[in-house]
Amino acid sequence: MILIINTSGNGIDLVLDDKFMHRDAEKQAIALPTAVNEFMNQNNVKMTDLTAIGVVVGPGSFTGIRMGIAYAKGLAIGLNIPVVGVNLFELYLYENPDAFVAIDSMCGDFFVASKQHEPCTMTIDEVETEQMKCPMTIGHKPYNLKFAKNIVEQKLKNKKIEPVIPMYLRPSYAEK
Numbered sequence: 001m002i003l004i005i006n007t008s009g010n011g012i013d014l015v016l017d018d019k020f021m022h023r024d025a026e027k028q029a030i031a032l033p034t035a036v037n038e039f040m041n042q043n044n045v046k047m048t049d050l051t052a053i054g055v056v057v058g059p060g061s062f063t064g065i066r067m068g069i070a071y072a073k074g075l076a077i078g079l080n081i082p083v084v085g086v087n088l089f090e091l092y093l094y095e096n097p098d099a100f101v102a103i104d105s106m107c108g109d110f111f112v113a114s115k116q117h118e119p120c121t122m123t124i125d126e127v128e129t130e131q132m133k134c135p136m137t138i139g140h141k142p143y144n145l146k147f148a149k150n151i152v153e154q155k156l157k158n159k160k161i162e163p164v165i166p167m168y169l170r171p172s173y174a175e176k
Contacts, residue, residue, distance in 0.1 A: 001016060001017065001045060001049050001050055001051055002016075002017075002050070002051060002052045002053070002054055002149050002152050002153065003015070003016055003036070003040075003050050003052075003053050003054070004016075004053075004054040004055070004056075004086075004145060004146075004148040004149060004152070005032075005036070005053065005054070005055045005056070005068050005071065005072050006055075006056040006068065006145055006148075007028050007032065007056070007061070007064040007065065007067055007068030007071075008056045008057075008058055008059070008060030008061055008064055008065050008068065008088065009060050009061060009064065010024070011023055011024045011025050011028070012025050012028055012031060012032055012035050013145050014035065014036060014039045015145050015146055015148060015149060016039065016040070016043050016045060017149065018146065019039075019042075019043050020145065020146065021035070021039045021042075023035045028063075028064055028067055028068070029067045029071075032067070032068070032071050033071070036071075036075075047075070047079060048079065050079055050081055051081055052076075052081050052082045052083070052084060052152055052156060053072045053075060053076045053081065053082075053083045053084070054072075054083075054084050054085075054086050054148045054149065054151070054152035055068050055069055055072035055083060055084070055085060055086070055164060056068065056085075056086055056087070056088065056091075056145075056148070057069060057085040057086065057087050057164060057165065057166055057167045058087055058088065058166050058167030058168065058169070059087070059088060059103065059105070059111040059119070059167055059168070059169050060088065062166070062168070065166045065167075066166055069085070069164055069165070069166060072164070073164060082156065082161055083164050084152045084155050084156065084161055084164065085162065085164040085165070085167075086148045086151050086152060087119070087167045088101075088103065088111075088143060089101050089111075089113040089119055090151050091143040091144065091145065091147050091148060091151070092138050092139055092143050093113070093114075094144075094147040094150065094151060095144070095147070096136060096138055097115070098114075098115065098134060098135050098136075099114065099134055099135070099136045099137065099138045100112065100114040100117070100130065100131040100133070100134035100136070100137045100138070101113050101114060101137075101138055101139040102122075102127050102131060102137055102138075102139045102140070103139040104139075104140070105121065105170075107170075108123075109121045109122060109123055109124075110122050110123075110124070110127050110139075111139075111169055112127060112130070112139075114130075114133075114134050115134075116130075116133055116134070117130065119167065119169055120169060121169050121170055
């Protein structure tokens with residue numbers, strides 16, 4: 001069984017098979033362990049039942065991403081199971097692989113990716129031009145976190161497990 005953890009946005013999202021839980025959390029670091037335990041108990045799953053952990057690596061909240069990855073890695077080390085990173089572009093493109101993904105960063109630009117574009121940031125003017133190269137633009141509606149399980153399974157099957165590191169597409173405020 002694979003646990004999916006997402007702390008890249010507001011709150012905490014968890015997935016186990018077809019079960020989903022969202023928890024609003026101002027302080028994700030404090031709420032995450034409790035939310036995971038509660039979610040596992042609600043679904044009658046023990047930590048030892050887990051075979052892997054998937055964690056969203058970004059783009060998104062710098063602090064949320066780092067905290068989610070650290071928690072997932074710690075849990076995976078303790079359980080001696082793999083931890084696999086999944087980025088939001090993979091989730092959006094899972095159902096629509098030919099789409100152009102444009103996610104509003106809320107900082108005056110967009111996080112973008114497609115078959116033709118490596119993940120990067122673009123201005124609205126660049127997005128308006130580049131999105132025309134793809135049959136559709138997505139990213140303005142929520143993604144389906146349940147697809148992360150399939151992505152993790154595929155990476156495990158293909159032995160494409162890369163180091164789980166945050167996907168940062170721009171420098172942090174401190175770096176600026």
